[in-house]
Amino acid sequence: xxxxxxxxxxxxxxxxxxxxxxxxxxxxxxxxxxxxxxxxxxxxxxxxxxxxxxxxxxxxxxxxxxxxxxxxxxxxxxxxxxxxxxxxxxxxxxxxxxxxxxxxxxxxxxxxxxxxxxxxxxxxxxxxxxxxxxxxxxxxxxxxxxxxxxxxxxxxxxxxxxxxxxxxxxxxxxxxxxxxxxxxxxxxxxxxxxxxxxxxxxxxxxxxxxxxxxxxxxxxxxxxxxxxxxxxxxxxxxxxxxxxxxxxxxxxxxxxxxxxxxxxxxxxxxxxxxxxxxxxxxxxxxxxxxxxxxxxxxxxxxxxxxxxxxxxxxxxxxxxxxxxxxxxxxxxxxxxxxxxxx
Amino acid sequence: xxxxxxxxxxxxxxxxxxxxxxxxxxxxxxxxxxxxxxxxxxxxxxxxxxxxxxxxxxxxxxxxxxxx
Numbered sequence: 054x055x056x057x058x059x060x061x062x063x064x065x066x067x068x069x070x071x072x073x074x075x076x077x078x079x080x081x082x083x084x085x086x087x088x089x090x091x092x093x094x095x096x097x098x099x100x101x102x103x104x105x106x107x108x109x110x111x112x113x114x115x116x117x118x119x120x121x122x123x124x125x126x127x128x129x130x131x132x133x134x135x136x137x138x139x140x141x142x143x144x145x146x147x148x149x150x151x152x153x154x155x156x157x158x159x160x161x162x163x164x165x166x167x168x169x170x171x172x173x174x175x176x177x178x179x180x181x182x183x184x185x186x187x188x189x190x191x192x193x194x195x196x197x198x199x200x201x202x203x204x205x206x207x208x209x210x211x212x213x214x215x216x217x218x219x220x221x222x223x224x225x226x227x228x229x230x231x232x233x234x235x236x237x238x239x240x241x242x243x244x245x246x247x248x249x250x251x252x253x254x255x256x257x258x259x260x261x262x263x264x265x266x267x268x269x270x271x272x273x274x275x276x277x278x279x280x281x282x283x284x285x286x287x288x289x290x291x292x293x294x295x296x297x298x299x300x301x302x303x304x305x306x307x308x309x310x311x312x313x314x315x316x317x318x319x320x321x322x323x324x325x326x327x328x329x330x331x332x333x334x335x336x337x338x339x340x341x342x343x344x345x346x347x348x349x350x351x352x353x354x355x356x357x358x359x360x361x362x363x364x365x366x367x368x369x370x371x372x373x374x375x376x377x378x379x380x381x382x383x384x385x386x387x388x389x390x391x392x393x394x395x
Numbered sequence: 396x397x398x399x400x401x402x403x404x405x406x407x408x409x410x411x412x413x414x415x416x417x418x419x420x421x422x423x424x425x426x427x428x429x430x431x432x433x434x435x436x437x438x439x440x441x442x443x444x445x446x447x448x449x450x451x452x453x454x455x456x457x458x459x460x461x462x463x
Contacts, residue, residue, distance in 0.1 A: 057398045064405040071412035078420055085424040094431055097444065105454035125453070142453050237411065276415060292433040294426070309430070311421035336437035337430070338444055355431055380442050381454050393454050395443060 079314045087307070087316040091355040100339060100351050100361035102382065106144050106393040107365075110137055114387040116173070117160040117372050124376035127383060128169050129391055130160035136171055138183060141383070141393055150181050150188040163206040170212055172201030178214045180226060192229045197222065203244045207251055207268070215242035221256050223268060235266050237273040243285050249293045257284030263298050265310060277308040279315040286331040286342070290354070297354070299328030299342050307354065319352045321359055330372045335379030343370030349384045363394050 113133035120127050126147065128138050134155035138148040156174035163169070168191065172178040178194040178201050199218030206212050207223075211232070215221045221235040221242055240260030247254045253274070257263050261280040264273050277296070286299035290307070295316070299305045305319040305328055319340065326346035333340055333354070340352040341363070349370050351361035368387035375382050381395035438444055449455050 054398075057402060060402055061398070061405060064402065064409055067409050068405070068412060071409065071416050075412070075416050078416070082420040082422050084422045085427065087423065087427040087430075090424060090427040091431060094435075100443075102443070105452070272414075273411060274415075275418065276411075290430065290433075291437070292430065294433075295430055309421075309423065309426040312423045312426040313418060313420045314423070316423055316427060334441050334443040336434050336441035336444060338434045338438065338441060355434060375443070378442075379440070380447070380452070382443065395447065395452060395454055 079312075082312050083314065087309075087355070088357045091357075094355055096356070096358075097338065097353050097360055102351075102361065102363060102394040104363075104365055104392055104394055105381065106141065108139055108141075108144060108391040108393070109389075110139075110146055111135065111389045111391075113155075113389060114368070115371060115385040115389060115391065116158050117171075118374055118383055118385040118391060119160050119162045119169075120374050120376040120383065121162045121166050122164045122377055123166060124378040124380060126162070126166065127374070127376075127391075128160050128162050129372075129385055130157040130171050131389065132156060133389075136160055136169060136181070138169070139391070141381075148183050148188060150183065153179070159201060159203045161204045161206055161212075163209050165209050168206065168209055170204045170206065172204055172214065174200045176200055176216070176218075178204045178212065178224070180212065192226055194224050194229060194231075196231050199241065202242060205245055205247055205254070207247065213245055213247065213254055213268070215245040215256055217241040219258065221245055221254070221266070223271075233268075233271040235271060235273070237264055237276075238262065240283070243283060244287045246287045246289050246296070248289050249291060255287050255289065255296050257287040257298050257300075259283040261300070261302075263287060263296060263308060265296070275310065275313055277313075277315065279306055279308075279318075280304070282327075285327065285329050288331055288333055291333065291335065291337045295337075297331060297333065297340055299331045301327040303327055303344075305331060305340060305342050305352065317354070317357050319357055319359075321350075324350065324359075329370060332373045332375040332382065334375060341373050341375065341382050341384075343373040343384060345369045347386070347388075349373055349382070363392070365392055366390065
């Protein structure tokens with residue numbers, strides 16, 4: 054008993070020493086502020102985007118949306134128990150997928166455009182073939198012991214999921230089995246984002262930490278702290294060297310992967326609503342962040358200043374997305390509408 | 396939780412921290428400069444930043460002219 058206690062104390066001491074070492078190393082690398090460095094960069098001015106389309110069709114709160122790689126189709130998920138695939142150029146609905154469980158929290162479009170995936174309080178990630186004559190369930194990925202908060206396709210044969218059971222998972226869609234389980238978070242995983250080169254992904258969780266993982270090794274490479282509440286949204290900066298997070302603590306943050314620390318904080322004293330979702334413009338300069346205050350606020354990612362707002366929803370903005378061609382922003386809301394802006 | 400499983404869990408925490416402590420870190424000033432450079436280099440490829448004309452805007456309904 055005494056020997057075990059001694060061992061435990063030694064381990065705790067080593068933990069504290071390592072944490073101190075990491076903080077010291079980060080401080081040593083912190084030789085200048087990002088926003089000060091951006092002093093020489095031209096301002097983007099006021100960003101004023103117009104509402105181009107209001108997509109009506111869902112009958113209840115929209116929880117998630119995702120653009121297709123063709124930058125034209127888009128899939129949305131609502132707790133009315135349906136996934137809708139839209140042609141955003143015409144506003145027409147292309148496909149309706151009825152869900153077994155209406156409590157959906159996430160949706161994704163495969164890069165090929167052949168498959169969509171969704172999941173939520175049923176703990177299952179269901180993959181559908183939407184190119185068949187009528188939407189066909191391809192796989193039900195059932196192993197998580199908590200809700201499915203996020204799913205992201207790597208291809209038609211692999212998908213990553215994040216769950217309320219605190220793990221993320223890489224699945225083989227051909228067998229329907231788990232390939233790798235990513236464990237390290239101590240709170241519900243709320244969101245994940247794949248790096249542009251698809252070798253890494255980043256997860257945000259209710260433990261207020263963001264973690265960088267190697268997709269193939271399964272290892273947690275880096276851990277980023279700073280938020281004081283759940284991280285609901287996460288995205289890679291397009292260069293792949295930084296990550297943006299959005300949290301219930303009402304702020305967004307940028308973490309640089311190579312400096313291994315927070316480099317910018319996007320907060321405004323007038324903003325007292327949690328961040329639900331975020332998306333970046335193609336150059337990474339603009340951050341579109343959806344908030345509980347019914348708006349999507351636009352931030353200058355380099356200067357840390359608020360430069361615009363997308364107003365029009367009558368309830369919380371729950372999801373935000375920019376297509377690959379960067380031609381617009383889509384916001385989805387608990388008011389049951391999706392809006393397209395540019 | 397038995398004390399031996401707490402020790403196993405604690406050893407994992409220590410192992411993870413050792414791993415995270417060992418990485419090389421780039422200076423923030425250099426990282427910031429590279430992020431800025433990326434934004435500058437890609438600014439012209441960013442339609443939300445540069446704006447677009449209504450003829451190239453895929454979400455703007457096409458106005459059809461007809462002779463009355």
